[in-house]
Amino acid sequence: MVSITVENLVKRFGNVVAVNKVNLKIKEGEFFTLLGPSGCGKTTFLRTIAGLELPDEGRILFDDQDVTELPPHKRDTGMVFQNYALWPHMNVYENIAYGLKIRKLSKQEIDRRVKEVLKLVKLEGLEKRTPHQLSGGQQQRVALARAIVLNPRVLLFDEPLSNLDAKLRIEMRAELRRIQKELNITTIYVTHDQEEAMSISDRMAVMNRGRVMQVGTPREVYKSPENEFVARFIGQGTFLPGTVEEVNEYLLVKLDVDLEVKARPSKPGITFNPGERVLVMIRPESFTLSEPEGEYNEFEVEVFHTSFLGNSQLLQGYYKGEKFLVEVDPDLDVPSGKKLRVYVKPELTMAIKL
């Protein structure tokens, strides 16, 4: 179990800067996720950690050991690839045992460890199957078993669940999380699925165009987005541009739609000055249909579309050309065209620095 420190990491492919001056510190035993749209550099970053790519600049440390130029087979990492990468000419047992054989363990020891890990990933009895005789979910488990059987210092996942169907994906999330916590191996997990990232991680980094946009717990990233990219990429919201008028306990923001609202800085510590342009963001679930206690902001929205989501209902509406997303009770009947008065507390109204 190690901590991973990444300093000023840069990786270029021709003129494209895939990873651009990334600094991160991942703690021992942490489940750390890299989240971002495709092409943001998250997979490249993971591959430099595994030793599959040589970074152009910067350093990677496992605890105090500089592994930047250490070849992959000496890094003691376990990696699970998106396509599983099971060796088709070996059966399940041989796939898992390969790394142990390289370490020249005794036959009994190999047997014991393979059996143990098969039990952990719930694949007992499938030792003799070849990869193409397995379902996608089973292949996934073999790939995981092959990575963890070596008890590596670091576990790396490259979008491991993206080839599974929706239901299995949710099951496997919980499973991965359980196994990781049981083994307590420092883990880096790459995904473009924000829901997956939120549900599985201890902490996460949101990436865009090779840069880390924000690092934090899922709660922090959702509730206190540091910038517009993170605010828009994580979850949904109503976005209203405006200008700061006064800075008091709350910010007084004059919206471009000619309304004044009270808002708080999206993340504690961010300061604003009067006259500064900001983006006001409100999460759909922050709205209420009745006046809350204390201070509040108020909007009148014309509903044009409703989507029923089972446990909730999402209204889309407009106010002076700005789009609003409002979550309401699923049983509420709101016909299109209806004007609806919605309220939100200032502490749930976030001002994002532009």
Added chain:
Amino acid sequence: MGSLWRKIKWEVDALTVIQLTIVLVTFAAFMIVPLSMIVVRSFYTSEGFSLKWFTSILSDPYYFPLRLKFSQHFPFVWIEGIRGNLFDVIEYTDPSGKLVKIIYLKGWDFGVLVNSLVVAASTTALSTALGFTLAFIFAKYRFPGSEALRVLSMIPLLSTPFVGAIGLKKMIVADGVLNILFHDVLGLLPFKIEITGLPAVIIVQTLLFYPIVMINAYTALISIDPSLEEQAMNVGASGFKLFRTITLPLATPGIEAGALLVFILALEDLGTPIVFKGTTAEKVLTFQIFSKMFTPAGLISEEATTLALILLVISSLVFISIRKYVSLKRYAMLGKGGIWRPRRRKLSMKVTILVYAFTITVLFFATLPHIGVTLLAFAKEWGPTIIPEEFTLNNFLAVLSGEEARRSILNSVVYSSIATAFMVVLGVSAAYLVSRKKGLPGMEALDLLVTLPIAVPGIAVATGLFLTYLGTPLSPTISGAPLLIASYTVRKIPFTVRAVFSGLEQTDKTLDEVAWTVGASKTRTFFGIIMPLILLNIIAGGMLSFIYSMSEVSTSIVVGDANHADAPMTWKMYDMLFHGLTGGTFQPAAMGFILMSLQFLFIVGANLILRKRATALISL
């Protein structure tokens, strides 16, 4: 610079160094140095650097008779120096008093240099027309037996040196089978036709090489996403317009690749001109180099090296244009990945009959050499009849009991086997480097180097090997074995490289990477993971390399001539056929039949192993 060095250090390990070294050393010793020797010898004379040999060739009307003539009258400018007539007509009265008219199709003579280009261009044009038409029929239409006909139309890929062409010659001479059939027996023709000289070379080559265009064009046509054509039909294109504006442009890169390959093969073909020697067929570059290679004192003549250099330059330019220009345009292959069923139309009864008539006629002519060889191999005598009157196995028995013939077969098997072992080791190394070390500078050049032998004329390699190694311990006068093995290795390695490369490209790189992450070194991964995964490709590539080594002509006959005891099978066939010692045509035909059968088994075997990937072997 520092960062480049860091990158190289990262990519290179012990295995890379070994692989790169063995490939480069082999190619340097048996391809680069010999070819450089040709260049050096063509420019350096006793007085130092000189263009003497080039000017003497260009001013010799035998090589280059063409001169521009200007005048004040229309057409103001024309070319002088073309000799001969396209055809001659000879009439005579046969012993029975019947008047016989023979038309000799001989072709013009433009001098050696232009003849070579004219032959290669004509063969390319005819092969492309024939190959593309067949490919289009097989790719776009469905009719009973179409798949069988398609497979049969690839038979010319089984090419036996000399004997195939001799089998065909037997068909097209004045007293040949076709004239007997159509003139004497059926009386359909009022005259006999004999095709000879350069036209005969063109026809034989066309029948040998059209499958290369056909396979490339067929692959291109069936790789066109049918939705592209459907989309065009949706907006109103149909019939010929659809063909001209959508189908043909999409298939063009494939057709061009095949056509240019045919151009190179026609240009470097030595076997066919030898078969028609005694006619203008001799006046092509390959034959001239072959026949003028040695001075009376037994040294390599500068005339030959200069001609070899000219041949080498032309074929290299064509090869580079395939690699640079054609591969850039491979948009037809930019599919979306999915699997589709090619659009195939059913044909009406009438058109079906036309299609059958066409394909079966082509097949008939294309298989004539093979039918000819087979008949000759089993014939006791073959007089002026359509098929021999009596069949026998004696030719085979004579070959197998004849000391020299049997030894030559054994020599060929031994040399080709050893060469195949080398080709597998070198070919797997080269393919691995090209496929997996793309980050390393120079890997594209390596790819070019190991596929280049396709474009290097065998006679140029033979000339270069002699220039380099005469008088050294590897001298062919001491033993033919080392140079023959080396020559087979460098000349036929592209088959192994291509087969292995296509296997590697279809083996996901993550399979290597995951092995590294579990602790396997790159060397261990190469032997433990990659090799087993591409084993079938290695076997198939090795099989093809082996069989094409067995039927190699150029170096075999040149080196074989230097030392008869070590000579391979193709030299023995050449010797029997043209130096008229024992066995006449029948024993070489028997050897040709053996070779053809082996080729059939190996090519079919390799294709079964590679299945769909097989096309990678005859396209570049």
